[in-house]
Amino acid sequence: xxxxxxxxxxxxxxxxxxSSSSLVSATNKLITWVNMKxxxxxxxxxxxxxxxxxxxxxxxxxxxxx
Numbered sequence: 001x002x003x004x005x006x007x008x009x010x011x012x013x014x015x016x017x018x019s020s021s022s023l024v025s026a027t028n029k030l031i032t033w034v035n036m037k038x039x040x041x042x043x044x045x046x047x048x049x050x051x052x053x054x055x056x057x058x059x060x061x062x063x064x065x066x
Contacts (some may be wrong), residue, residue, distance in 0.1 A: 008042040014063045019056045034061050
């Protein structure tokens, strides 16, 4: 289904993930990856998602691009 006014462009999705035993390190890595994706035309979709297991912090950022 096409969005009105968008022609045949396809909406795409991606997820950038960073993991580290340090929350600061995981955050800094995620910021770097997200900024690189933004330069390529991607946009964050919502807030980052934070998860922690016994050893590491995991941060995920959904992205979208037309």
